[in-house]
Amino acid sequence: MNNNLIDLAKSLLEIKSLSPNDNGCFDVVESYLEPLGFETKRINYLNIENLYSSIGSKGPLFCFLGHTDVVPSGPEELWDIDPFKPEVIDDYLIGRGAADMKGAVATFLLAVKEFLNENPNPSYRICVFLNSNEEGERENGKIDRVIKDLQDDGEFIDYCLVGEASSSAKLADTIRLGRRGSLSGILKINGKQGHVAYPEKVKNPIHIAGTLIDILKQTEWDKGNEFFQPTSFQISNISSGTGATNVVPGDLEMKFNIRFSSESSEESLKEKILQILDRNNIDYDIEWALNAIPFITKKTFFKDVIIKSINDVVGYKPQINNGGGTSDGRWIAPMGTEVVELGPINETIHQINEKVNIHDLDNLKNIYKKILINLNQS
Ligand SMILES: [Zn+2]
Structure with a gap:
């Protein structure tokens, strides 16, 4: 097994870097890249930290994009190990962030080191771009500011x-060329509180919600397209009630999220929901939050290099699936960049005993390295 890779991954996993704090992971990355000739910039704003480390002075720009922050471990007593004291057990590296995504960060660092040792003067430039708040809240900052700075400097990620x-x-077995959009809402349904024994004097917001949920559940938002599955609506929280069995509550709050394809837009979805509320004479207040708009890479050059590289290493081709949550690719894609997502198996991400197979990590390193080699030859 590749001990360099496991040791490097472990040195990142040992750092408790809960969003939005990098907590020193960048020091590990910077000290790894510096001897290879990379120049590193640290860019901080709001509560997000960013590392932008680059090498080369000619040709198109290749970027490895990732994050060093992790989600909380959840109850530590449910883990087989201390979530921030990574261990290899039965060929799996276990620890918070092993699959999402410190394992992949370590893997890329080793791949780029091996590649540059064999190809000291590639035909393109390389950058490693990491941030500390991919998993965290928007208010703490996202990479969009860094992208804007890059663009203002005339930089373009190919x-x-x-x-x-x-x-x-x-x-x-799967790569992503895009992700769906994400629109959240908090809906407050206003009713009229009163005694349960006097139905004529109350307006029960829970009953109103029942009918409304049924309609929303059955609504076809769009049919999706060749890149995306159809838009889906999900309710994530509902709260109402005074706690007493004989009181009809005065209001109800419902949180929902829509994952939407490029056939829908923020505007079209809002309009549809408001129409449903009005048509059903519902007295409501609503707050919206747009988390992400859909993005898709339609150019094929980079995608084809990746598919070829995967096939060269493991002997099969990946399928393309643009599902899953949002990713930081959404900030890069609007530049016109060809964005492809490829990383380890996502089975245990954000879960108790998050893990990644150590042979997978080694193979992923070989694939990442092959991508760098194939890009250099095309
Ligand atoms: Zn992630």
Whole structure:
């Protein structure tokens, strides 16, 4: 097994870097890249930290995009190990962030080191771009500011490889060329509180919600398209009630989220929901939050390099699936960059005992390295 890779991954996993704090992971990355000739910039704003480390002075720009922050471990007593004291057990590296996505970050660092040792003067430039708040809240900052600074400096990322855990049943069986959009809402349904024994004097917001949920559940938002599955609506929280069995509550709050394809837009979805509320004479207040708009890479050059590289290493081709949550690829894609997501198996991400197979990591390193080699030859 590749001990360099496991040791490097472990040195990142040992750092408790809960969003939006990098907490020192960038120091590990910077000290790894510096001897290879990379120049590193640290860019901080709001509560997000960013590392932008680059090498080369000619040709198109290839970017490895990732994050060093992780989600909380959840109850530590449910883990087989201390979530921030990574261990290899039965060929799996276990620890918070193993699959999402410190394993992939370590893997890319080793791949780029091996590649540059063998190809000291590639035909393109390489950058490693990491941030500390991919998993965290928007208010703490996202990478959009750094992208804007890059663009203001006249910089353009040609190819972006996002190391998020895209694989499903086996390594590299799935890549993503885009992601759906995400629109959230908080709906307050206003009713009229009163005694349950006097139905004529109350307006029960829970009953109103029942009918409304049924309609929303059955609504066809769009049919999707060749890149995306149809838009889906999900309710994530409902709260209402005074706690007493004999009181009809005065209001109800419902939180929902829509994952939408490029056949829908923020505007079209809002309009549809408001129409449904009005048509059903519902007295409501609503607050919206647009988390992401859909993005898709339609150019094929980089995608084809990646598919070829996967096939060269593991002997099969990935399927393309643009599902899953949002990713930081959404900030890069609007530049016109070709964005492809390829990373380890996503089975255990954000879960108790998050893990990644150590042979998968080694193979992923070989695939990442092959991508760098194939790009250099095309
Ligand atoms: Zn992630």
